[in-house]
Amino acid sequence: MANKRNLLIIIIFVLIGAIIGGVYYLWLPKYYENESKKKQLETLSEKIKKREDYLKRINDLSKNLSDYQEEISKIEIALPEDFSVAALFEFLMKASSESGLIIQKTDVGKLYTIKPNDSSDTSVKKLPFSVLLRGFYPSLKNFLFSVYRNNRIIEVKSIKLSLPPKEESTFKRISNLFDFELGLETYYFQPKVKSEELTDKNGSQ
Amino acid sequence: MAIEIVVSQKRFDLFFWLKFIIGLLLVLLLILSGTYFYFEMKIKELSDKIQEKEKEFIPLEKAIKEEQSRLFVLEDKIKEFGALILNHKNILNVFHFLEKNCFSDVWFSGFEFKSEGDKVIVSGFSNSFTTVEQQALFLRQQPLVKKLEVGEVSIEESKEKGKNFKFSFTITFDPKIFNPEEI
Numbered sequence: 001m002a003n004k005r006n007l008l009i010i011i012i013f014v015l016i017g018a019i020i021g022g023v024y025y026l027w028l029p030k031y032y033e034n035e036s037k038k039k040q041l042e043t044l045s046e047k048i049k050k051r052e053d054y055l056k057r058i059n060d061l062s063k064n065l066s067d068y069q070e071e072i073s074k075i076e077i078a079l080p081e082d083f084s085v086a087a088l089f090e091f092l093m094k095a096s097s098e099s100g101l102i103i104q105k106t107d108v109g110k111l112y113t114i115k116p117n118d119s120s121d122t123s124v125k126k127l128p129f130s131v132l133l134r135g136f137y138p139s140l141k142n143f144l145f146s147v148y149r150n151n152r153i154i155e156v157k158s159i160k161l162s163l164p165p166k167e168e169s170t171f172k173r174i175s176n177l178f179d180f181e182l183g184l185e186t187y188y189f190q191p192k193v194k195s196e197e198l199t200d201k202n203g204s205q
Numbered sequence: 206m207a208i209e210i211v212v213s214q215k216r217f218d219l220f221f222w223l224k225f226i227i228g229l230l231l232v233l234l235l236i237l238s239g240t241y242f243y244f245e246m247k248i249k250e251l252s253d254k255i256q257e258k259e260k261e262f263i264p265l266e267k268a269i270k271e272e273q274s275r276l277f278v279l280e281d282k283i284k285e286f287g288a289l290i291l292n293h294k295n296i297l298n299v300f301h302f303l304e305k306n307c308f309s310d311v312w313f314s315g316f317e318f319k320s321e322g323d324k325v326i327v328s329g330f331s332n333s334f335t336t337v338e339q340q341a342l343f344l345r346q347q348p349l350v351k352k353l354e355v356g357e358v359s360i361e362e363s364k365e366k367g368k369n370f371k372f373s374f375t376i377t378f379d380p381k382i383f384n385p386e387e388i
Contacts (some may be wrong), residue, residue: 004220005219005220005223008220008223008224008227009223011227012223012226012227012230015227015230015231015234016230018234019230019233019234019237022234022237022238022241023237026241027237027240027241027244030241030244030245030248031240031244033244033248034244034247034248034251037247037248037251037252037255038251040251040255041251041254041255041258044255044258044259044262045258047262048258048261048262048265051262051265051266051269052265054269055265055268055269055272058269058272058273058276059272061276062272062275062276065276065279072279072283075282075283075286076282078286079282079285079286079289122285123281123282123285124285124288124289141297141300144296144297144300145297148295148297148385153286153289153290153293155289155293155294155320156294156296156318156320157319157320158317158318158319158320159296159316159317159318160316160317160318161313161315161316161317162314162315163314163315183319187289189281189282189285191277191278191281191282192281
């Protein structure tokens with residue numbers, strides 16, 4: 001009788017030990033793992049929702065921008081991502097001949113020395129060049145007008161207007177004939193790599 | 206007849222209680238085992254869901270990056286274009302200004318402009334010193350002229366043109382003159 005009682009008590013202790021050990025070493029870790037996975041899924045779902053909203057917002061922004069496609073195209077032409085010296089030359093030749101000016105000299109050497117990966121804060125890279133023209137004053141105005149009306153931005157950085165040297169004229173010196181030394185600058189765009197996010201008007205992401 | 210008195214005694218049945226506790230502990234063990242396997246199953250299910258979400262996240266991030274970089278480039282380009290346009294100097298306005306504000310007996314033979322600073326150096330001729338002086342005074346009175354300095358004035362004589370006064374003006378303009386919409 002006493003043996004049976006002792007056996008039952010031992011069984012109870014073994015069971016209690018098994019329960020405590022099981023809870024501590026098996027059940028609780030699984031419980032915490034389950035809770036952490038739940039939280040992880042919740043956070044991920046929330047993050048995905050936020051990113052989906054963000055993508056929707058930037059897609060809407062893109063759609064809004066497509067209403068200004070014409071203006072954007074103009075900017076793309078004005079500030080191209082590649083520069084063609086040949087196209088620039090062609091424009092200079094055309095504009096000068098249409099304006100009634102003769103190109104005496106051009107200096108586009110700097111255009112070739114500029115490295116495309118030139119690192120600077122701005123995405124806009126300058127391309128300076130100069131041209132010496134000969135002609136009459138109204139022709140210069142026409143030429144400048146063509147330069148300003150050109151689709152690609154060309155900035156006039158300097159102008160020097162002077163009478164041509166006497167020894168260069170084989171004929172009788174024509175009055176009102178000038179030499180125009182123009183320092184010009186054009187630009188091209190080199191995109192920068194950005195990592196930050198776009199923000200809307202309220203600054204939220 | 207003998208009367209037997211039986212005392213009703215509720216005995217504490219130790220065996221019953223020990224067996225009851227064992228039963229209870231076994232039920233508890235069973236519940237714990239059950240929930241353990243439930244957690245095991247749930248964790249697997251959640252892990253699969255997380256993996257699915259992560260898979261969903263990669264193309265989403267890619268799409269965002271692509272759209273973002275396209276917009277960044279465009280934003281930057283618009284900004285830079287705006288800055289260039291804002292700093293654009295229209296030198297034709299200076300020519301129009303000089304044509305409008307110069308006397309008929311004053312003609313120019315030289316012109317120098319540098320976009321840094323808003324200075325223009327003009328040199329020319331006139332038939333009298335008084336005209337040069339009046340011309341300088343008239344130009345100084347113009348609101349777009351901030352400062353005018355008269356450089357050297359000399360007399361040049363030639364058979365073809367006779368006596369002429371050579372002069373040079375250094376004119377500092379109000380930056381407004383270079384605005385495309387001005388004048």
